[in-house]
Amino acid sequence: MGRDGKPTYDKILAESKALLFENGFSGTSIDQILQRTGITKGAFFYHFKTKSALAKALIEEYAKEDILHMNEALKKTKYLEGDALERLLQFIQEFVDMMSGLSEPYSCLYATYTYEPSQFDEETLRHISETILTWRKTMEQLIRDVLQDYDTKIEIDIQSLADHTVVIFEGAFVVSKALKGRDLTADHLKHLKNYFQLLFVRKTTED
Amino acid sequence: MGRDGKPTYDKILAESKALLFENGFSGTSIDQILQRTGITKGAFFYHFKTKSALAKALIEEYAKEDILHMNEALKKTKYLEGDALERLLQFIQEFVDMMSGLSEPYSCLYATYTYEPSQFDEETLRHISETILTWRKTMEQLIRDVLQDYDTKIEIDIQSLADHTVVIFEGAFVVSKALKGRDLTADHLKHLKNYFQLLFVRKTTED
């Protein structure tokens, strides 16, 4: 009964996201979203009770896809479980490949929200931190696997090293966007890969 | 003649900056600034013709201090010019020390502006990119100095390696702020330092 609202809903999400990357969240008015989508106010507030509800839906979809990509890269590199370092390196390489050849700088919703935190409710912000913690958990495991067979040339804190991946993602996004050139994320992920490659040395079996 | 406006001017800049880190630029209203400073509208618009003028003044002051810090670190490590690698490492260490023991996550105006770019005029945004390019130039020189006496264990692009420092700064800011814990910048700068340390090997004098 009633017509299908899915296309409208999806259109709002897609165009809103694009607008957020140009104007930020407070800087994006609902009227602007209506203009870009060709949708009316009635339709918008039918799908989203408030502007905050849109923000929440946006971050949920975004984080879901993010974790999806992460898990896909995990899956793709599962065949390398034998050599944990090779697996870690290839895991990063998956994202190098993914981000290579992007013409425009990539923008991230986490940073968008993080730099105007008062605009969002606790739950929405927590969703971001929890997604980053999911990344931390995954990277920690990958690193721990490496440490079974490898030592580090320099003493490191595992959690901090685990976070370093997201740090480089987010930093590369900001710098690429600020410089308004091509996206530099792939380049900087390569440095992360280099770091991992240089940091670990295979344990000497003392026999 | 007339009273001294400097304290008022400075107060507006200081409180505005703090508000921007909470609400973003569009999310910060002039009325909010007036509340926080206890200043009136007349005073505000006496010092700043428009809200955009405030944005420009803010970024100019911020970038100036940023480059100042950079140059101070350069100066402090000048005594190590003899060993360029040691100098590079100590240069990073200066910022590790600077960012250590921060209780609150540090926020950066570059990222604030970069994630709502449509709110600022070309000149203001260019100021950011040019400041980042100043960092690039400085880091490039430090790295080139190292390459006089050192090879890299892995082939690298100098410009990209130069940018990596700002990338890690910005990324650490975003992640620290998103996780709402303590500031993690010092930790991640240490990883950068590790990377430099591992990447370079002294050239073998073939005699």
Place this chain on the structure above:
DNA sequence: TTCAATACATACCAACTAGTCTGTTTAATT
């Protein structure tokens, strides 16, 4: 074919927005 729920359209509103205008206070100068 009627029904009813979904999906949308549009006029409207109170609150807030950046910015203006006119006037007043302050304090060094003459």
Place this chain on the structure above:
DNA sequence: AATTAAACAGACTAGTTGGTATGTATTGAA
């Protein structure tokens, strides 16, 4: 003491904001 420019105070405005109220169109089910 009078002057003058800088520094500020506060009422006002035109436009925009998120959100609402009420009505209409669409569509499958009965």
